[in-house]
Amino acid sequence: xxxxxxxxxxxxxxxxxxxxxxAGLMHERTSSKPSTATSSSAxxxxxxxxxxxxxxxxxxxxxxxxxxxxxxxxxRPTLAIADDKLVALTNAPTIGLHPALQPLVPLWxxxxxxxxxxxxxxADSRSHFESLAAWWTASPEHRETTGWVGRWLDAxxxxxxxxxxxxxxxxxxxPALRAEHAQSTAVNDLAGFRLLAPRSLDGARLAKAFAAxxxxxxxxxxxxxxxxxxxxxxxxxxxxxxATAPADDGSGDLTQGLGAAASLIAMDLGTRVFLVSAAGFxxxxxxxxxxxxxxxxxxxxxxxFFTALEASGHADRVLLLTTSEFGxxxxxxxxxxxxxxxxxxxxxxxxxxxxxxHGDIDLGALVDGDLPAAVDTRSLYAAGLDWLGGxxxxxxxxxxxxxxxxxx
Amino acid sequence: xAATGTVTARTAGSVDGDRQSIALLARRAGWGLAPGExxxxxxxxxxxxxxRLVDPDSHGLPPAPDPWDGLDLTPQRPGPNATQAEKQxxxxxxxxxSEAAIGAWLDHLATTPRPLEDWMAxxxxxxxVSGLDKVKVPALMVQQLRTFRKLALAPFPELVRAATxxxxxxxxxxxATSTGTTPNENYGRELLELFTLGIGNYSExxxxxxxxxxxxxxxxxxxxxxxxxxxxxxxxxxHYLGVDGVHDxxxxxxxxVAHRACAPFVAGELARTILGPSxxxxxxxxxxxxxxxxxxxxxxxxxxxxxxxxxxxxxxxFVQPVPWLVAAQRATGSTLSGRPRLTALRSAxxxxxxxxxxxxxxxxxxxxxxxxxVARYDLAAGVAAATPDGNPALAAAAAFDVATLADTLGHPxxxxxxxxxALTQLKGDPRAxxxxxxxxxxxxxx
Numbered sequence: 001x002x003x004x005x006x007x008x009x010x011x012x013x014x015x016x017x018x019x020x021x022x023a024g025l026m027h028e029r030t031s032s033k034p035s036t037a038t039s040s041s042a043x044x045x046x047x048x049x050x051x052x053x054x055x056x057x058x059x060x061x062x063x064x065x066x067x068x069x070x071x072x073x074x075x076r077p078t079l080a081i082a083d084d085k086l087v088a089l090t091n092a093p094t095i096g097l098h099p100a101l102q103p104l105v106p107l108w109x110x111x112x113x114x115x116x117x118x119x120x121x122x123a124d125s126r127s128h129f130e131s132l133a134a135w136w137t138a139s140p141e142h143r144e145t146t147g148w149v150g151r152w153l154d155a156x157x158x159x160x161x162x163x164x165x166x167x168x169x170x171x172x173x174x175p176a177l178r179a180e181h182a183q184s185t186a187v188n189d190l191a192g193f194r195l196l197a198p199r200s201l202d203g204a205r206l207a208k209a210f211a212a213x214x215x216x217x218x219x220x221x222x223x224x225x226x227x228x229x230x231x232x233x234x235x236x237x238x239x240x241x242x243a244t245a246p247a248d249d250g251s252g253d254l255t256q257g258l259g260a261a262a263s264l265i266a267m268d269l270g271t272r273v274f275l276v277s278a279a280g281f282x283x284x285x286x287x288x289x290x291x292x293x294x295x296x297x298x299x300x301x302x303x304x305f306f307t308a309l310e311a312s313g314h315a316d317r318v319l320l321l322t323t324s325e326f327g328x329x330x331x332x333x334x335x336x337x338x339x340x341x342x343x344x345x346x347x348x349x350x351x352x353x354x355x356x357x358h359g360d361i362d363l364g365a366l367v368d369g370d371l372p373a374a375v376d377t378r379s380l381y382a383a384g385l386d387w388l389g390g391x392x393x394x395x396x397x398x399x400x401x402x403x404x405x406x407x408x
Numbered sequence: 409x410a411a412t413g414t415v416t417a418r419t420a421g422s423v424d425g426d427r428q429s430i431a432l433l434a435r436r437a438g439w440g441l442a443p444g445e446x447x448x449x450x451x452x453x454x455x456x457x458x459x460r461l462v463d464p465d466s467h468g469l470p471p472a473p474d475p476w477d478g479l480d481l482t483p484q485r486p487g488p489n490a491t492q493a494e495k496q497x498x499x500x501x502x503x504x505x506s507e508a509a510i511g512a513w514l515d516h517l518a519t520t521p522r523p524l525e526d527w528m529a530x531x532x533x534x535x536x537v538s539g540l541d542k543v544k545v546p547a548l549m550v551q552q553l554r555t556f557r558k559l560a561l562a563p564f565p566e567l568v569r570a571a572t573x574x575x576x577x578x579x580x581x582x583x584a585t586s587t588g589t590t591p592n593e594n595y596g597r598e599l600l601e602l603f604t605l606g607i608g609n610y611s612e613x614x615x616x617x618x619x620x621x622x623x624x625x626x627x628x629x630x631x632x633x634x635x636x637x638x639x640x641x642x643x644x645x646x647h648y649l650g651v652d653g654v655h656d657x658x659x660x661x662x663x664x665v666a667h668r669a670c671a672p673f674v675a676g677e678l679a680r681t682i683l684g685p686s687x688x689x690x691x692x693x694x695x696x697x698x699x700x701x702x703x704x705x706x707x708x709x710x711x712x713x714x715x716x717x718x719x720x721x722x723x724x725x726f727v728q729p730v731p732w733l734v735a736a737q738r739a740t741g742s743t744l745s746g747r748p749r750l751t752a753l754r755s756a757x758x759x760x761x762x763x764x765x766x767x768x769x770x771x772x773x774x775x776x777x778x779x780x781x782v783a784r785y786d787l788a789a790g791v792a793a794a795t796p797d798g799n800p801a802l803a804a805a806a807a808f809d810v811a812t813l814a815d816t817l818g819h820p821x822x823x824x825x826x827x828x829x830a831l832t833q834l835k836g837d838p839r840a841x842x843x844x845x846x847x848x849x850x851x852x853x854x
Contacts, residue, residue, distance in 0.1 A: 056765070057765075125607070126597070126612065126615075127597070127601050127607055128765070128766070128767070129601070129602075129607070129767060130607055171757060171764065171779075174774070174777070185778050186777040186778055186779060187778055187779050188754075188755055188756075188757055188777075188779040189754070189755050189779065192751065192752070192754075192755040192779075192783070193755070193778070193779060193782055194782070194786070195782060195785055195786065196786045196789065197786075197789035197793070197843070198789060198790060198793040200793050200839065201789055201792065201793055201837075201839055201840050201843060202837065202840060203789075205833070205834065205837075205840065206789065206834065206840050206843055206844060207785075208833070209830040209831070209833045209834050209840070209844050210785055210830070210844060210847055212826065212829065212830035212833065213826050213827045213830045213844070213847075213848050213849055214826065214849070215826055216825060216826055217826075218824050218825075218826065218849075220824075222724040222726075222853055223824060223849060223850065223853070225773065225776065226726070226776060226849035226850075226852040226853060227826060227849045229773075229776035229777075229778075229781050229849075229852070230781055230849055230852075232778060232781075233778040233781035233782050234781075236778045237778075237782055279541075279764070279765060280541075282594075282765075282766075284581075284582040284592055284593075284594040285582040285585045285592065285594075286585075333586075333590050333591070333592045333593070334585065334586065334587045334589060334590020334591065334592060335582050335585035335586060335590075335592045336585075337582065337585075337592065339592065339593045339594065340593070340597070368612075
């Protein structure tokens with residue numbers, strides 16, 4: 001078994017191979033006018049897009065989608081949300097949403113939001129890093145070293161001509177993109193993603209020379225890997241610096257990241273997968289205010305993301321799903337927070353989603369004080385990969401979308 | 409990633425071999441080389457250099473100054489009746505304090521004559537992790553870093569003990585709010601998983617038992633210091649890591665450091681950081697044996713790792729943004745500072761005092777990600793623009809002496825063909841040459 005540092009060390013950057021992979025994209029970008037974000041331009045290149053939203057730290061499922069159950073209040077003496085504060089969902093009388101999730105209601109009412117309680121891996125660990133590794137690789141037994149998205153990129157060749165086929169925004173879930181061959185692009189902060197030089201230097205000349213350090217490729221493999229990274233980065237800057245970064249208006253990381261994703265989807269860069277991450281869900285203490293803010297960021301981000309896609313005419317192309325390494329203990333702790341648990345609750349959104357509540361939350365069936373993982377994470381991933389055109393089962397150890405999340 | 413063998417075959421005793429070995433030490437377990445340092449250390453020899461790093465007192469080096477001396481880090485505590493404006497002002501002041509504190513440490517790292525102590529403080533900062541995102545109060549983070557600087561080379565059990573009761577840690581991993589009646593498992597878990605033993609060497613029951621035994625340690629709100637409050641403590645004896653009767657800080661620490669997994673775990677973390685993430689298990693086991701026989705003495709372990717490094721044990725490694733930037737400033741004397749420096753470091757993915765999560769910063773090719781590459785370019789341009797006239801690296805760039813330029817920047821192995829050709833495009837513009845050298849793929853490795 002890999003140690004944590006080995007795992008993270010290995011998994012950070014997707015294998016950087018073949019700067020030439022950029023050639024196709026660059027040719028296209030320079031030989032055609034940049035597409036503009038209008039609904040008419042969306043008529044072409046209608047490949048589907050998957051957006052994965054990672055809630056790093058382990059989102060507290062039980063205070064996200066809340067069962068109408070007296071035991072909930074016993075387990076959460078100071079953290080419970082009062083029944084009359086819960087957001088009611090049509091046709092789902094057994095549950096309510098955390099009040100901060102109000103912005104998701106229009107998606108629910110339109111039948112475009114699926115709520116999946118008690119999801120995870122049967123053998124989930126309560127360690128962040130063990131669980132993250134399982135979620136990233138979709139392989140709780142550590143049989144796989146690549147990420148579940150990276151394996152799809154390798155299998156389909158989706159990134160062969162375009163390292164922007166998969167873009168990670170925010171940093172937290174990049175290992176899901178780790179591949180044997182496929183290259184992907186990690187951008188921590190779109191607004192700051194620019195080659196900048198002080199005025200006293202000739203910036204254009206310096207940038208050109210910088211790109212030139214990438215070739216000819218060295219015979220030393222580590223040197224070559226660093227050179228390929230320079231090639232990939234300089235070319236990613238060429239393309240992505242044309243994107244409109246969301247204004248730094250104090251909105252949360254997910255709202256910012258999803259805003260950036262919406263603008264990149266409208267640019268038609270051939271991106272098939274976005275990973276958008278935010279940290280802070282590890283709410284061991286004084287959880288209420290933090291969790292409210294984080295869920296508000298999630299709901300606002302998702303709602304405004306789909307609003308932007310409706311406006312740009314790309315909403316039909318996009319499926320969004322959430323991930324997080326685990327849910328939290330049903331019984332709150334003494335710090336007005338919650339410790340690491342097991343089953344999580346996840347959302348899938350999009351026009352092609354079979355909306356509604358899939359499954360239930362049974363506080364009478366806790367395992368070691370946790371909500372169990374009634375459905376395997378790979379069912380959720382299978383829906384995501386099916387959306388992209390598959391394959392799914394062969395990349396997910398035979399698992400399929402048992403929910404039937406996609407409208408046929 | 410490709411783990412392709414040792415960094416460079418070195419010829420023991422040869423001048424070139426010694427030069428490369430000493431430069432490797434400065435890159436892997438230090439903060440680079442100021443002008444003249446490499447020549448002086450080569451003249452003194454590899455073994456003297458290691459000894460001076462590991463035991464600066466014996467070489468008559470005076471203690472390094474406190475990096476934060478003179479900074480006003482007074483905690484801002486708006487009362488319960490504070491107005492929005494007052495709260496906002498307090499947040500603003502704390503932000504300024506954070507920026508000043510991070511900047512002061514970076515400046516110090518670029519100049520300290522005792523680099524290994526701060527390098528180890530940096531290592532412990534990434535090992536016993538706390539971060540401003542949750543701790544909020546810059547004074548507490550600085551206090552923790554002062555502790556790590558003071559104990560930089562102390563025996564490991566002292567570090568575990570200090571970290572466990574450190575005020576910033578009590579906030580970051582919630583010990584401060586953990587009580588005997590309702591213990592919080594956060595610290596108890598990470599103590600075993602990330603700080604001392606590693607996953608697979610303890611049970612969920614150990615996590616719970618440790619959390620109980622460590623209750624009672626909290627923070628005095630008036631002074632910001634940690635203190636033990638017996639009324640909050642569960643003193644009942646626990647079965648912990650196979651030991652009976654564990655019931656408090658001392659017995660928890662004793663059980664942890666006596667565990668057979670502790671030495672291999674800590675030695676492995678430090679060895680992977682210095683020697684490279686692909687270091688083999690046999691080398692780690694050898695280091696762990698040395699570490700155990702020394703009674704978990706950090707100085708002994710470090711010396712063994714550094715000796716391994718100069719004897720061909722170094723594996724390929726990609727440099728992290730902070731050590732790379734500090735080495736660039738040390739070599740150039742660049743005055744780059746302030747918010748532009750911190751903003752670019754954040755984009756690069758590594759801002760001191762703001763680790764990404766409780767596991768600290770990763771090692772490996774993650775540092776070849778597009779954001780990091782681009783931010784390193786921005787920083788390299790900023791460093792070059794703020795390099796004072798007369799600096800030897802800038803002079804080498806002006807003379808277009810590429811070999812000397814690489815050597816001055818701590819890479820006596822020189823630049824490859826691609827970088828040399830790219831530098832030639834900029835000949836006649838010394839600051840651009842310097843910027844490109846700093847941003848080159850060669851300097852992405854360490």
